Amino acid sequence: MTENEEGRPPVRELTAAQRRVLGVLLEKAFTTPEYYPLTLKAVLTGCNQKSNRAPTVNYDEDRAEDTIDELRGLGLAAVIQPASGRSLRYRHYMRNAFSFSEPQLAILTELLLRGRQTLGELRGRASRMVPIDDLATLRQELSGLIAEGYAQASGSLDRRGVEVDHGFYPASENSGFNAPPPSPISESRPQSTAPAPIPTSPQVTAAAVPDTALTQLRADNLRMQSEIEELQTAMSALQGRFDDLCRELGVNS
DSSP, X not given: OOOOTTSOOOOOOOOHHHHHHHHHHHHHHHHOGXXXXXXXXXXXXXXXXXXXXXXXXXXXXXXXXXXXXXXXXXXXEEEEOOTTOOOOEEEEOHHHHOOOOHHHHHHHHHHHHHOSEEHHHHHHHHTTTSOOOSHHHHHXXXXXXXXXXXXXXXXXXXXXXXXEEESOOOTTSXXXXXXXXXXXXXXXXXOOXXXXXXXXXXXXXXXXXXXXXXXXXXXXXXXXXXXXXHHHHHHHHHHHHHHHHHHHHTOOO
């Protein structure tokens, strides 16, 4: 990924506000395409919503609009003027700027909106936008992003408990991943001459059992959060259309 379709170098750094607005544009394009592109009010609602966001923010319309203008300058967003003359709408241009796969776009969307998280959390959240069948598929997509520098990990993706994050942090902002992820070779340990202890404690064998029930509960919770977010976006879009109609009729909303 050396250059985008316009011949400019790919973007490598984004501010916190740019990441939040871009993540919202990506998320809503995936989850509520019927209300996309978004009005400024819908963008603001998506930025300030309390679920599926870390950290939570409280932007105003000026902050959101200025950030969209910055993303437009980077070639990552665009403004749409409806033929009806209604409110301006905004969309992302990530597919024009990068050659990411659809699962990679969904993965980056969640990382831009929430930051650092485990593979299980990331798969559950990203799968509401694009199907990611299993952790092996997630690791494969992440490996490509990490190789290009658009994602980072706290260790080898095969390790239990490893966490991942996007790679768009400016140099002045500490992402929490200061060291490169170790390779499988660097993680190997010399063979011990002492015999391996035989696990006799029931806690040892229980820890090896996959927490499928907990994973399912988390996935169900994420789906419920997604439905709430979609309702919020729909309400915001309806409010925007109502405001447009009031302006056309010359009445106060």
